Amino acid sequence: LVSRAVEAEFTDPAAIEEERRLFYVGITRAEQLLYITYVANRLTWGRYQPGVASRFLDSLPHEHVRDLGRRSTVSPRGGMSLTGRAQTLSGLSMSTLKPAPIPPKAQVRAWSAGEKIFHPKFGEGTIIEVQERRGDQELAIEFTRHGQKRLLASLAPIELITD
The missing domain is CATH 2.30.30 (SH3 type barrels.)
Incomplete structure (x- = not known):
């Protein structure tokens, strides 16, 4: 389970690369099945902010990714919804992300031990x-x-x- 796969507010290339490395480490630990989650909205310092999916999700092979949709929603008071029905928060849509277009596969070099x-x-x-x-x-x-x-x-x- 890789939780909180949200876009970090990094602008420093070294910080972005470290975030990529940590994301990759989490993914490579999965042996058979991997769930990656992120929030649609989060409460930070008393204010709701949209949770943007991590930029690294787009680099995953799309043929191995299934969008399972929303598991729960946020109630207007900020708690978890017990009904599980789709709701909105302050007029913000809780719609599911659309899949990114699949980029053409780049030719990858074959590596060998000893190089x-x-x-x-x-x-x-x-x-x-x-x-x-x-x-x-x-x-x-x-x-x-x-x-x-x-x-x-x-x-x-x-x-x-x-x-």
């Missing part, structure tokens, strides 16, 4: 293991300064180091 790579955050590393995962590759990379990390090839911003 030297560079990652903008983790620096230089060596691929020590490659596992096929649903049309993608999960890479085990030993980074010089950050130890071993497991990254999906399609999401990892890595480049091959050529001698």
Whole structure:
């Protein structure tokens, strides 16, 4: 379960990359089934604010994503609705998000163990293991300064180091 997959208010590229990394870590821990949730509205400092879905949801393979819709709603007083009927809050619609258009699949390079790579955050590393995962590759990379990390090839911003 990845809960609270809402858009963070980050503008710093390093903070956005850390949010992406944490989202990815949560996803890769799922072995068979994964639920990702977010709120339509949230109460912050006594005011309701819309909850915008995380930008990283659009990067998920759409053929593996099902929108289960709303599970509960917010009552006009701010508590959970016991009826489960669709309601509105201060005139705001509680409608379901429309799926984003499916982007064309980019050609992904096939990686091999032993290749030297560079990652903008983790620096230089060596691929020590490659596992096929649903049309993608999960890479085990030993980074010089950050130890071993497991990254999906399609999401990892890595480049091959050529001698």
